[in-house]
Amino acid sequence: MIRILVLAAMGCVLLLPATAAQAQQQEGGEAIRGTIVQRPEEGDPVPVPGVDIAVTTGDGEDVGTVTTAEDGSYALELPGPGDYSATLVAETLPEDVQLTDPDRATLEFTIRPGQSRPLLYPLGEAESVGGRFAAFMSRALQLAVEGIKFGLIIAMTAVGLSLIFGTTGLVNFAHGELVTFGAIAAWIINVTFGVHFFLAAILAMGVGALAGGLLDRGLWAPLRRRGTGLIAMLVISIGLSILLRYSFLYFFGGRTRPYGQYAVQRAIEIGPIGIAPKDIIAIVLSLLVLVGVGLILQRTKIGKAMRAVADNRDLAESSGINVERVILFVWAFGAALATLGGVMLGLGEQVSWQMGFQLLLLMFAGVTLGGLGTAYGALLGSIVVGLFIQMSTLVISPELKNVGALLVLIFILLVRPQGILGQAERVG
Amino acid sequence: MPTDTWVDGVTPEPGVAKPDPILVVDGVTRRFGGLKAVDVEHVEFQRGAITALIGPNGAGKTTFFNLLTGFDRPDAGTWTFDGRRMAGMAAHKVARIGMVRTFQLTKALSRLTVMENMKLGATKQKGESFARALLPPLWRKQERGIEDRAADLLARFKLDNKRDDFAGTLSGGQRKLLEMARALMVQPDIVMLDEPMAGVNPALTQSLLGHVKDLRTQGMSVLFVEHDMDVVRDISDWVVVMAEGKIISEGTPDHIGQDRKVIDAYLGASHDAPTTPEEEQRQLAEAEAALDAETAEREQLQP
Amino acid sequence: MNWEFILGRSLSSAIGSDAAVFALAAIGLNLHFGYTGLLNFGQVAFMALGAYGLSVTVATLGLSLWWGIPIGLALSVTLALLLGLPTLRLRADYLAIVTIAASEIVRFVARSVSMRGVTGGSFGLSGFADEFYAVNPIPGGSYGFGVVQFSARALWVIAVAWGLVAIISLMVYVLMHSPWGRVLRSIREDEDAARSLGKNVYSYKMQSLVLGGLFGTIGGFMYAISQQSVQPDTYSTPVTFYCYAIIILGGTARVLGPVLGSMIFWGLLSFTDTALRQAVGAGYIPTAIMDGTQVGQSRFVLLGLGLMLLMIFRPQGILGDRREIALDAH
Numbered sequence A: 001m002i003r004i005l006v007l008a009a010m011g012c013v014l015l016l017p018a019t020a021a022q023a024q025q026q027e028g029g030e031a032i033r034g035t036i037v038q039r040p041e042e043g044d045p046v047p048v049p050g051v052d053i054a055v056t057t058g059d060g061e062d063v064g065t066v067t068t069a070e071d072g073s074y075a076l077e078l079p080g081p082g083d084y085s086a087t088l089v090a091e092t093l094p095e096d097v098q099l100t101d102p103d104r105a106t107l108e109f110t111i112r113p114g115q116s117r118p119l120l121y122p123l124g125e126a127e128s129v130g131g132r133f134a135a136f137m138s139r140a141l142q143l144a145v146e147g148i149k150f151g152l153i154i155a156m157t158a159v160g161l162s163l164i165f166g167t168t169g170l171v172n173f174a175h176g177e178l179v180t181f182g183a184i185a186a187w188i189i190n191v192t193f194g195v196h197f198f199l200a201a202i203l204a205m206g207v208g209a210l211a212g213g214l215l216d217r218g219l220w221a222p223l224r225r226r227g228t229g230l231i232a233m234l235v236i237s238i239g240l241s242i243l244l245r246y247s248f249l250y251f252f253g254g255r256t257r258p259y260g261q262y263a264v265q266r267a268i269e270i271g272p273i274g275i276a277p278k279d280i281i282a283i284v285l286s287l288l289v290l291v292g293v294g295l296i297l298q299r300t301k302i303g304k305a306m307r308a309v310a311d312n313r314d315l316a317e318s319s320g321i322n323v324e325r326v327i328l329f330v331w332a333f334g335a336a337l338a339t340l341g342g343v344m345l346g347l348g349e350q351v352s353w354q355m356g357f358q359l360l361l362l363m364f365a366g367v368t369l370g371g372l373g374t375a376y377g378a379l380l381g382s383i384v385v386g387l388f389i390q391m392s393t394l395v396i397s398p399e400l401k402n403v404g405a406l407l408v409l410i411f412i413l414l415v416r417p418q419g420i421l422g423q424a425e426r427v428g
Numbered sequence B: 001m002p003t004d005t006w007v008d009g010v011t012p013e014p015g016v017a018k019p020d021p022i023l024v025v026d027g028v029t030r031r032f033g034g035l036k037a038v039d040v041e042h043v044e045f046q047r048g049a050i051t052a053l054i055g056p057n058g059a060g061k062t063t064f065f066n067l068l069t070g071f072d073r074p075d076a077g078t079w080t081f082d083g084r085r086m087a088g089m090a091a092h093k094v095a096r097i098g099m100v101r102t103f104q105l106t107k108a109l110s111r112l113t114v115m116e117n118m119k120l121g122a123t124k125q126k127g128e129s130f131a132r133a134l135l136p137p138l139w140r141k142q143e144r145g146i147e148d149r150a151a152d153l154l155a156r157f158k159l160d161n162k163r164d165d166f167a168g169t170l171s172g173g174q175r176k177l178l179e180m181a182r183a184l185m186v187q188p189d190i191v192m193l194d195e196p197m198a199g200v201n202p203a204l205t206q207s208l209l210g211h212v213k214d215l216r217t218q219g220m221s222v223l224f225v226e227h228d229m230d231v232v233r234d235i236s237d238w239v240v241v242m243a244e245g246k247i248i249s250e251g252t253p254d255h256i257g258q259d260r261k262v263i264d265a266y267l268g269a270s271h272d273a274p275t276t277p278e279e280e281q282r283q284l285a286e287a288e289a290a291l292d293a294e295t296a297e298r299e300q301l302q303p
Numbered sequence C: 001m002n003w004e005f006i007l008g009r010s011l012s013s014a015i016g017s018d019a020a021v022f023a024l025a026a027i028g029l030n031l032h033f034g035y036t037g038l039l040n041f042g043q044v045a046f047m048a049l050g051a052y053g054l055s056v057t058v059a060t061l062g063l064s065l066w067w068g069i070p071i072g073l074a075l076s077v078t079l080a081l082l083l084g085l086p087t088l089r090l091r092a093d094y095l096a097i098v099t100i101a102a103s104e105i106v107r108f109v110a111r112s113v114s115m116r117g118v119t120g121g122s123f124g125l126s127g128f129a130d131e132f133y134a135v136n137p138i139p140g141g142s143y144g145f146g147v148v149q150f151s152a153r154a155l156w157v158i159a160v161a162w163g164l165v166a167i168i169s170l171m172v173y174v175l176m177h178s179p180w181g182r183v184l185r186s187i188r189e190d191e192d193a194a195r196s197l198g199k200n201v202y203s204y205k206m207q208s209l210v211l212g213g214l215f216g217t218i219g220g221f222m223y224a225i226s227q228q229s230v231q232p233d234t235y236s237t238p239v240t241f242y243c244y245a246i247i248i249l250g251g252t253a254r255v256l257g258p259v260l261g262s263m264i265f266w267g268l269l270s271f272t273d274t275a276l277r278q279a280v281g282a283g284y285i286p287t288a289i290m291d292g293t294q295v296g297q298s299r300f301v302l303l304g305l306g307l308m309l310l311m312i313f314r315p316q317g318i319l320g321d322r323r324e325i326a327l328d329a330h
């Protein structure tokens, strides 16, 4: 329902240029004009006649009131260019119709000389209290699904971050760039070389793993051998992050670009929520991958070795584990996962040069929430972060959704400093 | 003060009362998950005495130190120092009222010079408040006094030739010395040393032991963790034995050497009860060998 | 290639107001990171509070510019307390994450539509610095030599900003040679050791956080005044990273490290920019490889690379002591 209305609103926006063009042709003075229609869930828009729109100047002086005609249209000449405010008088709407956003009953706008400006008042079916509750619930459900999807993407990228921290102590500020790198690699394979998206994603994971491995062998392993301090390595990772990010900008450009397939997809309805098939696939795939990660960590030799090294490096070394090899694997593994996360993010929001950097903070939040260095903690923490970010838009403005998540992060650290699954450290 | 006067009147059993205790601990427990690392019902430490705290690895000695000095919080329990209730007190306040500890893994402040390390130890420094720090004349004089005291201590600990080197350049043993000297800058009533001799060479150990005995002469109380039984026998007036978090035995060094429970603790509880005096002697020897081996191993592990 | 122009530009940047502003912010960060070992990744938030404290006071509240200074400083102290209270007892990495989060929160909130009436939203604020320029004692005209020329207004900002740098550097020098500074450095080395010697580590960390934050805020004042406008996206995370680059370049835990670092940083940034632009303009670099917009991007690539190489091969920076860094590895 919400989705339909949003689509309706978008439709109106698309109509705008045409109307504006018509206005240009009109000789004569300044005016407002438009059509009040209601768009039900199914079927054609229905015009709403007899609705009053009261117009005042910016200073509050009355200009006049206009009532919509049989076809829902209205037009009102204005005394001249300047600031105006127009209010749709809600009482004049039919019983079963209401503004989708009651806050937008009054619109404020500026009229340029000669401009005839269309106004937009999206209408929906009036809802009973119960109906409103149902709408709230379905919106909550919808956001929960989106939150899980987002959380799974964060989780996929954060597992590597957490494992790298666990095994080497490095807080890798360049991890976001691994995500971007993966997404761009997949884009190049997909769009430039014309390989189908699925295959491109898999190939990109290989490329990502290779890049991760090379980074470790070429940069981090030598630094560890030199005995570079952890803080120094952290700063080096910041340098690497800047270097890579602006290289992406240099070569890939500042525009966002979609993948060749599945860029736009119509949502299908499942009960009260609408979801694009690609999102269903993304969620299922992420779940499978993360279960796979769990199995690898839990069952395979290399997975056990990874956990052993993360747990206690010296002990692992003395019990015959080749720590450097394990770390190499962690890098390749983490980078492949970051790539996949990047590809999925790019599928939803397109590929851009700083998509990973923008995700970095949320990865940190997820990893910290779960407890630094524990892979499962990172999974859990990330999903909590993703869910929280999306769900918080129920109550706060979407542009502030990350603020909410970050505040919660700070709050949780207050209550449980070691994170959800972390352990307290020993002293002495 | 002759060491053994008070010892004679005290029955060697866990939790026994001391004539003039400086530190009294009651019901202190600390769990890590399922593990009860410390579970001390009652123990008292005599003022002006050197008390050794011994026990197998993982017995909970360091954790016990952490709890007493405010570096960790117990799940339950209370303790008093000089009659003051201490539970819940922050670590820095514990140090300020005269209870100072050192760490098993030395914490030399690497990028401060040896002298700066020492000067840091002094308490009640005027120049440590932000506002006064901005006006050097307010603290210069006190600083000079502190420096003199630090120089004296450094000379006693044979570190005076290192005074302007970064502490990070010191050897493992020298760090132990520095840490002990630095703790003394606080002018504490009780020092708690976590394995002060580990990794220090035998000659230096002797002089360190001398310093510890000096502390007692100056009226300080000393509580120290040690694995080397020779050292324990040499300097301690009293020994407290911990195993699996509990105080299992107390007594003079000689008494502890004979205690069955101690031997069991070191060899593992599955050990059979000895039947003959010879058998018992053999097992005692075994226990000591085990202790010595452990000591040797620890020394090797030190950097 | 006009080398006189290129070098002149680089020199102007090295002694310009931006260099002074970043020196101020970096001195604060040096106090946090270099001396106390606090991983503050939100220094830019303190700058933002300075800039917004000033501009909101004038442009939104209609008060005098001079009121903006105590307001900005009070905001800065509040932020430091809010950040420090929960995190200063925790591991160093937590402060890093919380501060970086806080700096983004500040930016998100400042640019949000709901705050448009206060902060101007994503457009920011402008036209609040007149009172500062009104008290300019320097008579109008142009000052300088050769290509390095400053207007009287620019010179006034530069003089005030570098004057503040000098006063604050002196203050840091005195502090760091006092027992107070010794406690800060001991906390950087090992806070448990400091605690075992009776130092209230938490309180000192808080003092360091507040003081360094205030220096950042003062930098923010000067940034807003020199640009005569405030925009939220100017105050994003990379600014903090540049401050790190600056102190590492100059030498961490050196009183003049951030000052020298900032001058070199801005000089080099300007040098690569003008030199590359001229090279592209003169056709030495074909536009197929690099065009005008890519010049700006490539200098950040170089910046990242420079930061890495510096940290790997000369971690002590220009003024640092190799011996000290060698001890860091443990």
Ligand SMILES: Nc1ncnc2c1ncn2[C@@H]1O[C@H](COP(=O)(O)OP(=O)(O)OP(=O)(O)O)[C@@H](O)[C@H]1O
Pocket: A424, A425, A426, A427, B032, B035, B037, B055, B056, B057, B058, B059, B060, B061, B062, B063, B064, B104
């Ligand atoms: N922070 C912690 N988290 C979990 N377990 C801990 C922690 N600190 C100590 N322990 C456990 O508590 C037990 C007691 O440790 P403690 O360090 O006190 O032993 P100790 O007697 O000092 O041993 P040692 O002689 O080897 O120094 C050990 O089993 C140890 O693994």
Ligand SMILES: [Mg+2]
Pocket: B061, B062, B063, B104
């Ligand atoms: Mg111990």
